[in-house]
Amino acid sequence: MIRENLEKVRENIVQACERAGRSPEDVTLIAVSKTKPVEMIMEAYQAGVRDFGENKVQEMMDKIPQLPSDIRWHMIGHLQRNKVKYLIGKAAMIHSVDSLRLAEEISREAVKQNTVMKILIEVNAAGEESKFGVSPAETEALVRAAAGLPGIRVCGLMTIAPLTENPENNRIFFKILKNLSVDIEGKNIDNVHMACMSMGMTGDYETACEEGATFVRVGTGIFGERSWQI
Numbered sequence: 001m002i003r004e005n006l007e008k009v010r011e012n013i014v015q016a017c018e019r020a021g022r023s024p025e026d027v028t029l030i031a032v033s034k035t036k037p038v039e040m041i042m043e044a045y046q047a048g049v050r051d052f053g054e055n056k057v058q059e060m061m062d063k064i065p066q067l068p069s070d071i072r073w074h075m076i077g078h079l080q081r082n083k084v085k086y087l088i089g090k091a092a093m094i095h096s097v098d099s100l101r102l103a104e105e106i107s108r109e110a111v112k113q114n115t116v117m118k119i120l121i122e123v124n125a126a127g128e129e130s131k132f133g134v135s136p137a138e139t140e141a142l143v144r145a146a147a148g149l150p151g152i153r154v155c156g157l158m159t160i161a162p163l164t165e166n167p168e169n170n171r172i173f174f175k176i177l178k179n180l181s182v183d184i185e186g187k188n189i190d191n192v193h194m195a196c197m198s199m200g201m202t203g204d205y206e207t208a209c210e211e212g213a214t215f216v217r218v219g220t221g222i223f224g225e226r227s228w229q230i
C-alpha cells in the first residue's frame, strides 16, 4: 500500500510542477512518519524515500538507530529548548524554529559539537491562534537575528497551513510564504539563502508545489491515517 501511495503522491507532485512550469526535482518529498513503526518507514525507504519527518525528538531518536544511516531526518514539530542537544548531528534540518531563544540554543549546541545546523523559520502565515510560528511581519527580524548566530545556517521558511477541505483556500498562505521568501532573499543578508520553502501536507501539497514549495511534508497520503493524532 505504501509503495502505491508513494507512486501516486510522486505523480501528483510531477503534475503540479508541470502546471507551474517547475522542475519536479526541485521538490523534495518528506514522508512524515510520526506515530508509524519502523517497518512502515522501511517500506517507504525501499521505495526510494530518503527524507523522513518526525515531530517529537524522543520518537526520532528511538527510530534513528533502527533504520539506515543514509536517511535524512527532518524535525518538523514544535521544539523545546532542552531537547535541542539531541538533534545536533542527527537531524538534517530543523523546520520549526519560531523564536530567537530557540535559535540561540541550536547555535550554542551546534557550536559545542563543532557543526552547523540547517534551519527554517516557521511562519504562522494564517495567523491561527493554535499554531506556532512568527507572524509574517516578524519574520525578517528573526531571520536576521538567527543568521547572525554561529553554528546555524538559515535555509528558508516553513509554514503549516490551516486544516481545510479545499486546498485552494490555502493558496493565499503559500503565496504569503513565497513573497516573504523572495523579499528577504532580495535583502542579501549575510549567511541567509532562502532556497527552501517547506509547505504543503496531504491535503494541500499539490497547491503548495504550484506555489513554489521545495519540501512537501506528507504523512497520511503515504502511510494512511494515524491511529492517534499528535
Ligand SMILES: *Cc1c(COP(=O)(O)O)cnc(C)c1O
Pocket: 032, 034, 055, 076, 077, 160, 200, 201, 202, 203, 217, 218, 219, 220, 221
Ligand atoms: C503531521 C504533520 C504533517 C503531515 O500531515 P498529513 O496531513 O498527515 O500529511 C506535516 N507537517 C507537520 C508539521 C506535521 O506535524
